[in-house]
Amino acid sequence: MSGTVDKKGPGAPFLHVAVGVIWQQGKVLLSRRASHQHQGDKWEFPGGKLEAGETVLEALQRELTEELAITVQNAQPLMEVRHRYPEREVLLDIWLVDAFSGEPHGVEGQAVQWFAASELDTLSFPDANQPIVERVMQLV
Ligand SMILES: Nc1nc2c([nH]c(=O)n2[C@@H]2O[C@H](COP(=O)(O)OP(=O)(O)OP(=O)(O)O)[C@@H](O)[C@H]2O)c(=O)[nH]1
Numbered sequence: 001m002s003g004t005v006d007k008k009g010p011g012a013p014f015l016h017v018a019v020g021v022i023w024q025q026g027k028v029l030l031s032r033r034a035s036h037q038h039q040g041d042k043w044e045f046p047g048g049k050l051e052a053g054e055t056v057l058e059a060l061q062r063e064l065t066e067e068l069a070i071t072v073q074n075a076q077p078l079m080e081v082r083h084r085y086p087e088r089e090v091l092l093d094i095w096l097v098d099a100f101s102g103e104p105h106g107v108e109g110q111a112v113q114w115f116a117a118s119e120l121d122t123l124s125f126p127d128a129n130q131p132i133v134e135r136v137m138q139l140v
């Protein structure tokens with residue numbers, strides 16, 4: 001499966017998304033989605049859609065470099081979440097990133113912030129993220 005080419009259902013785009021839970025000493029790094037994006041203004045785990053021919057890990061590495069200017073040094077699969085929004089369906093392929101190089105910042109102008117895992121349930125996330133938030137809060 002890759003990016004935007006797969007379809008599921010009558011005309012509904014099906015997106016395969018590589019997502020990073022960037023984890024350091026009980027804290028997790030989140031980005032804020034831009035207003036104009038799908039699920040705008042909500043906090044997200046950084047990542048993005050697979051491009052044709054990419055593995056999930058390759059997409060994760062590319063997206064975290066593009067969005068945060070970091071290089072992933074170690075990542076392992078954490079969980080997968082499928083969610084159907086009214087306008088699209090997503091398969092979030094979530095990886096725990098526990099080693100990286102570089103100083104993360106919002107390359108695309110987005111807000112980027114470290115949060116304690118215990119604070120995550122006070123933030124507004126895309127609807128698909130509820131199971132991820134629950135899992136990450138148990139990592140501590
Ligand atoms: N990165 C990311 N995407 C998420 C999360 N939760 C969630 O529902 N999504 C959805 O996954 C889809 C793809 O993510 P994206 O918008 O980051 O993709 P991208 O970086 O390739 O963006 P672009 O289309 O602006 O190039 C969006 O529909 C987004 O709403 C999340 O925690 N992180």
Ligand SMILES: [Mg+2]
Nearest residue numbers: 046047048049
């Ligand atoms: Mg993205």
